[in-house]
Amino acid sequence: MSRPDAPASVRLHxxxxxxxxxxxxxxxxxxxxxxxxxxDCLGSGERRHGFEGPRLWDVVRAARPRVDLxxxxxxxxxxxxxxxxxxHHAVVSWAEIDPEFGGQQMLLATSIDGAPLDxxxxxxxxxxxxxxxxxxxxxxxxxxxxxxx
Numbered sequence: 001m002s003r004p005d006a007p008a009s010v011r012l013h014x015x016x017x018x019x020x021x022x023x024x025x026x027x028x029x030x031x032x033x034x035x036x037x038x039x040d041c042l043g044s045g046e047r048r049h050g051f052e053g054p055r056l057w058d059v060v061r062a063a064r065p066r067v068d069l070x071x072x073x074x075x076x077x078x079x080x081x082x083x084x085x086x087x088h089h090a091v092v093s094w095a096e097i098d099p100e101f102g103g104q105q106m107l108l109a110t111s112i113d114g115a116p117l118d119x120x121x122x123x124x125x126x127x128x129x130x131x132x133x134x135x136x137x138x139x140x141x142x143x144x145x146x147x148x149x
Contacts, residue, residue, distance in 0.1 A: 067094075
């Protein structure tokens, strides 16, 4: 069992050339972006926060997904599943974060309102969502792969 003050890490796996595990400090070494958000939390109402961290797109690209980035239609069948420490899952389509499609600036936040998330783990931030259900806290893993029927 990990210590409560131990650094949190995120496992990136699935159809990647370089599956890896990154701590929040390692995520912080990637290019960082800041977003101010407003979203509705079912349990506590409207929330407003400032988040900072790398874009999900940049983190996934660094792990070298095994997808032909030249083939636009092939990319459309890829999904990302994000899991938090509490078991909460959110699924994101590749097209939502790909700059040639939706280009949403989703983050794997390394801080919230200036407070570092080194022990709590990064948060998935979806600035375009008013409902906070896809804001996943304490991320433990991100899986990347194709939809299979």
